Each structure stands twice: as C-alpha cells, then as structure tokens.
Amino acid sequence: MSSPAPESNPSGAEVLLTGTVVAVQANYYQVQLDLPAPENGNTIPPSPTLLCTRRARLKKMGQQVMVGDRVVVEEPDWAGGRGAISQVLPRESELDRPPVANANQILLVFALEEPPLDTHQLSRFLVKAETTGLKICLCLNKSDLISPEQLQQWKERLAGWGYEPVCISVEADIALDELYTQLNEKITIVSGPSGVGKSSLINYLIPDINLRVGEVSGKLNRGRHTTRHVELFKLPAGGLLADTPGFNQPDLDCEPEDLALYFPEVQQRLAEGRCQFNDCLHADEPNCAVRGDWERYEHYLEFLAEAVILHDSLQQQADAESNMKMKSKRAGEQQYEPKLESKKYRRSSRRFQTQNIEDLHGDIEEV
Numbered sequence: 247m248s249s250p251a252p253e254s255n256p257s258g259a260e261v262l263l264t265g266t267v268v269a270v271q272a273n274y275y276q277v278q279l280d281l282p283a284p285e286n287g288n289t290i291p292p293s294p295t296l297l298c299t300r301r302a303r304l305k306k307m308g309q310q311v312m313v314g315d316r317v318v319v320e321e322p323d324w325a326g327g328r329g330a331i332s333q334v335l336p337r338e339s340e341l342d343r344p345p346v347a348n349a350n351q352i353l354l355v356f357a358l359e360e361p362p363l364d365t366h367q368l369s370r371f372l373v374k375a376e377t378t379g380l381k382i383c384l385c386l387n388k389s390d391l392i393s394p395e396q397l398q399q400w401k402e403r404l405a406g407w408g409y410e411p412v413c414i415s416v417e418a419d420i421a422l423d424e425l426y427t428q429l430n431e432k433i434t435i436v437s438g439p440s441g442v443g444k445s446s447l448i449n450y451l452i453p454d455i456n457l458r459v460g461e462v463s464g465k466l467n468r469g470r471h472t473t474r475h476v477e478l479f480k481l482p483a484g485g486l487l488a489d490t491p492g493f494n495q496p497d498l499d500c501e502p503e504d505l506a507l508y509f510p511e512v513q514q515r516l517a518e519g520r521c522q523f524n525d526c527l528h529a530d531e532p533n534c535a536v537r538g539d540w541e542r543y544e545h546y547l548e549f550l551a552e553a554v555i556l557h558d559s560l561q562q563q564a565d566a567e568s569n570m571k572m573k574s575k576r577a578g579e580q581q582y583e584p585k586l587e588s589k590k591y592r593r594s595s596r597r598f599q600t601q602n603i604e605d606l607h608g609d610i611e612e613v
C-alpha cells in the first residue's frame with residue numbers, strides 16, 4: 247500500500263510516530279503508540295497499537311527490538327493495524343531476564359500475613375532486585391490481617407533496612423491510591439512470591455485483565471508464560487506493568503565484592519566510616535566499618551558465603567576450560583600452566599542494568 251503523507255506540526259517539521267513495544271512474538275512487535283491514531287473515518291482501530299515488523303536495515307545492523315523499547319514507526323496502515331519499526335531509540339535501562347528495556351522500577355510484593363512475612367525470603371528478593379540497579383518499590387499486602395501496632399512495627403523494622411514500604415490491602419482497599427501514584431507513567435516489573443496477592447493487585451490495577459486469583463502459575467500470559475516471555479500491560483491512568491511468575495528462593499549470583507552494594511544498611515555504614523582494607527568483604531577483616539550489630543548482617547554473611555561458593559565454582563570451571571584450550575592448542579608441547587589466583591575476585595564487567603532478575607522467578611514451565 248502507498249504510505250500516507252507524514253504528519254506535520256504547525257511549523258511544518260515532520261512528526262515522527264513513536265511508541266513503546268509492549269509484546270514481541272517471533273518477528274512481530276506490538277507497538278503501543280504514544281498518541282491516539284489520527285481521526286480518519288472508521289478505518290482507525292479502536293486501540294492505538296500496531297502490529298509491526300522490523301525494517302530490514304535494523305535487522306542488518308543487528309539491532310534487536312525488546313519489550314519496553316521506544317521505537318519510531320513508519321508506514322502505518324491504520325485499517326490493517328500494521329506498521330514497520332524503523333528506529334529504536336536509545337535505552338535507559340536494559341534487563342536481560344526478563345528481557346525488558348527501559349524499565350524504571352521493580353514492584354516487589356510481599357504479604358504481611360497469610361503467608362506470614364518471612365524476613366529471610368524478603369531479604370533475598372530485595373538483594374536480587376537491587377542487583378538490577380532499578381528503583382525498588384516495596385509493597386506489603388494484606389495489611390487488613392494485622393493490627394495498626396503490628397503494621398507500625400513492620401514499617402520501623404524495614405526503615406532500619408533502608409526501605410519505606412507501601413502497606414496496602416487489595417481486599418480491604420487500603421492505600422491503593424498511594425501505590426497507584428507510584429506506578430504512574432513508569433514501566434514497572436511486578437515481582438514477589440506466590441500467594442501474596444500479586445494477581446489480585448494486578449486485577450485491581452488493570453480491571454480488563456482478569457487474572458485468575460489463587461492460581462499457582464499462569465498469571466498474565468497464560469499458555470506461554472516462560473521466563474523469557476514478557477508482555478507489558480497498560481495501566482488505565484498511564485504507565486506499563488510487566489508481570490513475572492512467582493518463585494520461592496531466588497539465586498543470588500552476584501560477585502562477592504558487589505554484595506555490599508545491594509544492602510542499603512552497608513552503604514549507609516560505608517558513608518559514615520571506612521574499612522581498613524579497600525577490598526574488605528566485611529566478614530572477619532580487622533577494622534571493618536560494616537561488621538556489627540544490625541539486623542540483616544546475618545543475611546549479608548549468609549549471602550556472601552553463597553556468592554563466594556558460586557564465584558569459586560565458576561572460576562574453577564573457567565580455569566578448567568582455559569587449561570583444556572591451552573592443552574589442545576599445543577598438544578604434546580611441554581608447557582607451564584599458571585595456577586590462577588582464586589582469592590582475588592574479579593569485578594563483574596556486567597553493568598547493573600544488564601543483570602537479571604530471572605532467578606527471582608525460578609524456572610517456570612510452559613503451562
């Protein structure tokens with residue numbers, strides 16, 4: 247079909263048609279346009295989304311298109327609801343798993359009761375979420391099940407961790423407006439264990455979505471909900487929400503020396519004082535500014551031990567592989583095989599943004 251004349255603004259400059267990719271399937275991209283489609287008789291689809299292909303030029307350049315990407319769309323075919331993505335605008339953030347571009351924050355949902363709030367599990371989820379470098383919005387649901395005094399105690403306790411939770415009840419309609427304003431105009435990834443009320447909350451936020459409450463898995467993208475699949479849902483008042491499957495115990499796969507970055511309490515202590523050693527892991531080193539009597543120090547040490555074990559096993563694997571390569575390269579030749587220093591932790595080269603929170607969600611089978 248012939249392409250319609252580009253729209254112009256009053257100054258005569260061409261107006262680009264821009265939008266956000268809300269779903270990716272095979273080589274098709276569902277793009278939600280920033281503005282409603284121009285009024286044009288009955289040919290306009292009711293919702294301003296177009297099913298788009300990717301221009302061959304982008305494909306040649308190796309330019310991937312992810313959910314959350316801001317894109318320029320050309321040749322809109324309003325009647326057919328089709329278009330072509332000609333440009334991907336620079337990303338502000340990029341998560342690997344789930345694959346989402348430009349996410350602004352993680353909405354971590356836990357329940358205060360039923361199931362009772364497990365601080366150890368919450369701590370794990372928080373640390374995992376912190377590795378993404380995104381803002382964390384901690385939301386505690388089912389506040390209808392505890393007393394105001396208990397609620398206050400939780401708030402104070404979590405303030406000590408460096409978090410200010412929004413305490414809501416989906417069922418009793420408590421503080422939902424407060425939460426809603428935090429999601430406005432943002433791309434938010436919802437996360438949290440099963441049973442805490444995530445589906446109930448998403449149903450409230452996006453009434454059209456109709457999630458089945460009380461189901462163990464499935465959630466938003468029933469039938470194709472794998473950890474690699476993600477879809478953004480539009481909030482009626484603006485903003486987009488990505489749901490992710492529930493999980494129980496996320497793996498922490500950060501470098502031991504990075505762990506401190508993911509505890510606000512550690513950062514606070516490091517801002518106030520200095521450890522004697524620059525590479526202090528805050529475990530048993532002398533003159534450490536972090537070690538001490540704070541609630542989650544125990545969690546810190548536990549996660550640190552896990553990170554060290556993981557680091558060492560990855561290091562051993564890498565050493566074994568490089569030895570194998572060296573051996574096969576110079577088969578038969580006598581050679582010196584250096585023993586690699588395993589105590590010195592290499593700094594992770596991955597940027598925060600490219601770290602993933604998939605482990606938050608475990609391996610979800612296709613349902």
Ligand code: GDP
Pocket residue numbers: 387388389390391414415416417418439440441442443444445446447458459460461462492
């Ligand atoms: P999900 O697994 O995190 O998606 O949780 P669901 O939305 O399926 O909810 C699990 C259970 O918690 C359901 O029985 C809900 O009715 C219940 N529930 C959700 N929100 C609240 C709440 O604010 N208060 C109470 N008392 N129960 C809730």
Ligand code: ZN
Pocket residue numbers: 521522526527528529531533534535536537
């Ligand atoms: Zn220290």
